Amino acid sequence: MSKETGVSPKDEDEIDLRELVGLLIDRKWWIIGITAAFFVVSAAYALLATPIYQARSMVQVESKAPSIPGLPDLSSLGGGSVTSTVAATEVALITSRSVIGDAVERTQADLAVEPARFPVIGDFLARRYRPETADAVAPPWLGLSRYGWGGERLEVVGLQVPASLENQQLTLRVGDDASRFTLLDDNGAVLLQGSVGTEAEGAGVKLQIASIHANPGTRFHLTKLRRLDIVSRYQDGILASEQGRESGILQLAFEHSNPQFAEEFLQEVATAYVRQNVERNSAEAAAQLTFVREQLPTVRQQVEAAQNAMNAYQTRANSVDITMQTKGLLDQEVAVETSIQQLRLRQAEMDRSFTREHPAYRALLKQIGELEGRKAEFRRQVGQLPDTQQELLTLTRDLQVSNELYTGLLNQAQQLDVARAGTVGNVRIVDPAVVDTQRPVKPRKPLIVLIGTFLGGFLAVGLVFLQRALHAGIEDPAQIEELGLPVYASIPLSESRDLLIMDRLRNRKGRVRRDPGFDKRQHLLAVNAPADLAIEAIRSLRTSLHFAMLEAKNNILAISGPRPAVGKTFVSANLAAVIAQAGQRVLVIDADMRKGTLHKVLGVTQTGGLSDVLGGKLEAADAIHTTDGVENMHYMVRGDIPPNPSELLMHPRFGQLLEALSKQYDLVIVDTPPILAVTDAALIARHAGSSLLVTRFGVNQPKEILLTKKRFEQNGVQVKGVIFNAVEKRATGYYSYGYYEYKADKA
Helix, strand or coil: CCCCCCCCCCCCCCCCHHHHHHHHHHCHHHHHHHHHHHHHHHHHHHHHCCCEEEEEEEEEECCCCCCCCCCCCHHHCCCCCCHHHHHHHHHHHHCCHHHHHHHHHHHCCCEEEEECCCCCCHHHHHHHCCCCCCCCCCCCHHHCCCCCCCCCEEEEEEEECCHHHCCCEEEEEECCCCCEEEEECCCCCEEEEEECCCEEEECCEEEEEEEEECCCCCEEEEEECCHHHHHHHHHHHCEEEECCCCCCEEEEEEEECCHHHHHHHHHHHHHHHHHHHHHHHHHHHHHHHHHHHHHHHHHHHHHHHHHHHHHHHHHHCCCCCCCHHHHHHHHHHHHHHHHHHHHHHHHHHHCCCCCCCCHHHHHHHHHHHHHHHHHHHHHHHHCCCCHHHHHHHHHHHHHHHHHHHHHHHHHHHHHHHHHHHCCCCCEEEEEEEEECCCCCCECCHHHHHHHHHHHHHHHHHHHHHHHHHHCCCCCCHHHHHCCCCCEEEEEECCCCHHHHHHHHCECCCCCECCCHHHCCCCCCHHHHCCCCHHHHHHHHHHHHHHHHCCCCCCCEEEEECCCCCCCHHHHHHHHHHHHHHCCCCEEEEECCCCCCCHHHHHCCCCCCCHHHHHCCCCCHHHHCEECCCCCCEEEECCCCCCCCHHHHHHCHHHHHHHHHHHHHCCEEEEECCCCCCCCHHHHHHCCCCEEEEEEECCCCCHHHHHHHHHHHHHCCCCCCEEEEEEECCCCCCCCCCCHHHCCCCCC
């Protein structure tokens, strides 16, 4: 707690929630204004922004049939499900350059054609145009026929440009005859001229237009995009995802500002994907058919050899029957041997596509190894049979295995031949591409307006706090008292027209503006609005000064301020008027010979004042005048601006002048320059019995006031107290009540 003031200073790190809320309430109109501005801007953007539509399609990826009948597919040999991997592979295929490039070529997506629109609102007006007929075009606004206002169409058959003009915007200008056109480059140079239906050529550019629906003079922007760039862009634009885990259903989506193009392009992507799938499956079938046909002669030779061996054995041994035991072993061994032979064929096929380290290849070898183990067990059992039965079983087994393998290869060749010639793959379009033109996906207007409004509100609140942090001017007189200076009066900010006019005479930096229109009118608030709350506060100051100056060395009162534009001239003039109205003789002197404005408050000229008296050009009596409307109030203006104001104040003549005037008046008020700007205030205050400091609400900071006090003390001047000027009404704070609730009733 401060011993001088008895007030506990606030902790600088303490957050006063009540003060923060009050600050927001005080700046409520500023916050509302910024928030409203953001609301209007976001609403305008949501209204004017080009809508984006989304095309959606669905395709199904079915499981492939085994390459060789009777054997599982490769995907089942790896052990475990790989459906997710297959889905990822298909998604990559859909967004591949080959698929997207095919769709780009078929839809001419590498050619951007759009009519020139009026800035900002052109697209909005064009979207709102509703043609009465299919070929109707909106008439130009204000004769601006170079812009398209709605309904314009340009159908381009083809555009070929040299590499130097790729990604360059060309301008097509419709002639006076809608069937004629001119193509210009980005510098306005003519590239070619032509007519609808015929190919035009010039400057290395070839262009053919099928039809033009536009007003004469309308411009169209044509851009031949670099194919790799547009393919890469649309690769990122196609969204493909699997619907449900391992479902084989892929959902495709594509967004564009033109709903018709979005639908056509996505449909072409799905069609190109299905077409490439069919071509890929046909190529696989053709390769497998070639392999099977290569194996048929070898297997046929094996069948013939087995048949010849069986015939030779039967001729040599006459007829030998197979026992029931041998029959059982034969059937089992034939089944195992047939499977082994089929797997060997599959191994030969896989050698073309996989390495020996591939999981599917290793799984196939493992399966062959298991069957070879079973075959060895059967061989052991066969070895226990009689020799006749062993030989018969071997020959019969070889013949049956060869026959079954040969029959299977013949069947497979027929199936593969059908698959190669067929047009059906394992992919089909479930839902063709479609666009909901009534519900664009972007912009999301309610969300944009909501986010924009909230952003404006948050920004406004942040700016309020930032302004408060950067311009932490004192708003509570208790903060001044914590600095060891008593507050003699807190003067509310007046809303009087006279005060507003005086504020207009100054700019924000406190410099006087020359405005002769106001020079002849008096703006003394104590005379023009005696019931104003600010004057009531000055009357309270008059009472406080009466007792404060009882022990002063003289009746001279110096009023200064830390910086310009704090209101010291306003306080000095109106305090003089209030004291004069109480019956005392008062003289107010404008000692700011550089930028004093007392003459503007009183509506007089600044010539013939203090600088002239101190310079010996004029007698003091001739420089003192009576104020109109206030009988006991006299004034002395600043005079012409001298080249050496400080030297004039240091001259003994100034002290002698004040001493003589103090004997003629009950009170002499000296309006001094700001102490932190020049040293004049300290020179004047040495001659005064009392010195007061004027600070402005929300302007002067504590460090500034401390520096002002220190500056006076260094010059041997003791500041008696502070006048807290222009106090504004706040939702919270020391002066949120009081004068503001006690106003005089109007008669």
